[in-house]
Amino acid sequence: MLVFDSPDQLRTEPEAVRFLHLLLLSCLRDRAERVEFRSVEDGWMLYQRVDGRDWEMVPPPEAVQPVLKQTIREAARLVAPARPDVTVSAGLPDARYEPAEVGWLTYQIRGRLIDLAVRIDPREPWGSITLDLDHPDGLSGLAADTLAEYYELE
Amino acid sequence: MLRYDGPADAPTDRPIRRLLILVLLMAMRDRADRIGFRYTPDLLSLWYRVDGTWYELVPPPVVIWRDVVAEIRRASRLVSPELGTGWRSAVRRLIARPTGPAAGWLTFRLRGRDRLYVVQLDPGPARGEVLLEVAGSTADDPEGAEAALGELTRRQGGDLCVEFDIPPDTRK
Numbered sequence A: 001m002l003v004f005d006s007p008d009q010l011r012t013e014p015e016a017v018r019f020l021h022l023l024l025l026s027c028l029r030d031r032a033e034r035v036e037f038r039s040v041e042d043g044w045m046l047y048q049r050v051d052g053r054d055w056e057m058v059p060p061p062e063a064v065q066p067v068l069k070q071t072i073r074e075a076a077r078l079v080a081p082a083r084p085d086v087t088v089s090a091g092l093p094d095a096r097y098e099p100a101e102v103g104w105l106t107y108q109i110r111g112r113l114i115d116l117a118v119r120i121d122p123r124e125p126w127g128s129i130t131l132d133l134d135h136p137d138g139l140s141g142l143a144a145d146t147l148a149e150y151y152e153l154e
Numbered sequence B: 001m002l003r004y005d006g007p008a009d010a011p012t013d014r015p016i017r018r019l020l021i022l023v024l025l026m027a028m029r030d031r032a033d034r035i036g037f038r039y040t041p042d043l044l045s046l047w048y049r050v051d052g053t054w055y056e057l058v059p060p061p062v063v064i065w066r067d068v069v070a071e072i073r074r075a076s077r078l079v080s081p082e083l084g085t086g087w088r089s090a091v092r093r094l095i096a097r098p099t100g101p102a103a104g105w106l107t108f109r110l111r112g113r114d115r116l117y118v119v120q121l122d123p124g125p126a127r128g129e130v131l132l133e134v135a136g137s138t139a140d141d142p143e144g145a146e147a148a149l150g151e152l153t154r155r156q157g158g159d160l161c162v163e164f165d166i167p168p169d170t171r172k
Helices: A007-012 A015-029 A065-075 A140-153 B015-029 B062-075 B087-095 B142-155
Strands: A002-004 A034-040 A043-050 A053-057 A077-079 A101-109 A112-121 A128-133 B002-004 B034-040 B043-050 B053-056 B077-079 B102-110 B113-122 B128-134
Touching (some): A002 A015, A015 A034, A015 A065, A015 A101, A043 A065, A077 B077, A101 A140, B015 B062, B015 B102, B015 B142, B043 B062, B062 B102, B062 B128, B102 B142
Parallel strands (some): A002 A101
Antiparallel strands (some): A034 A043, A043 A053, A077 A101, A101 A112, A101 B102, B034 B128, B043 B053, B077 B102, B102 B113, B113 B128
8 A cells, every 4th residue: 555645754655755746645635547668678667547548657767667667566555366276397497487367456635545457477578567447537636736735845 | 266077067957057167168279368257237248359359249248247256256366455444444344345446366276177267357346347467387288178168069969058047037
């Protein structure tokens, strides 16, 4: 769960968490239906979907990219599919197994709550992280005011 | 997990389980990539999407909606949103599990091969939806599904139906 109480609290957060807050606030302000990180060969591309159209956004900062997926995992409540027990006896060097996951990221802005449906396709590259907002209009005004307050104090 | 190894896995005395198995088999046979149950107090509709086009199937009786949701919850691995803090969270606690929205995975095992569905479940109260979406790179066996449906049809004397025990005053 991500909780926004005040701009001062946001400044004390780690850079990746702060980035996630600011991204969600700006997407809520823009009434986005979806936020999507797409993994490409040299990092992550970022898009938001407004009225059915995907708009490319500035990609996450370089310092955030390596910890992006983990930051979202820690903020969200996710579940992986049931999987039969297997033993991997051979594989590519440095290969690792990450399950696909779906779940929820609950965002709380000054006591108001919104649930974003999260889906993680863990492949790197060509995987993605999508955050879907069911009712993007609900917190638009509050998100705009919150962002304005944050950047005013900056 | 829902599994089908033979007709005994779609028993006529468990109609909700049987309905789900039949829908999953038909969806696999027809290469549908999404299945949707949509609920309003007047209608429960059943859809699936093939090549980007949604097709409506014969609607099940609306009174089985809660049982369908409960069966999918039992068969799936789901997670609910967090409840938050503050007074608004108290309201969420009232409508949260086991009746609130959930997301997760449903595995359908057809004769040992697993097909994964991403589940989005919003049970209502006024409007509800369950969406099952085939996860990428998962087992697909249309011929196996067709064979299973043929087996079930033969077992039931050439008819593939599900009978629900519905009280007369709730029939729609």
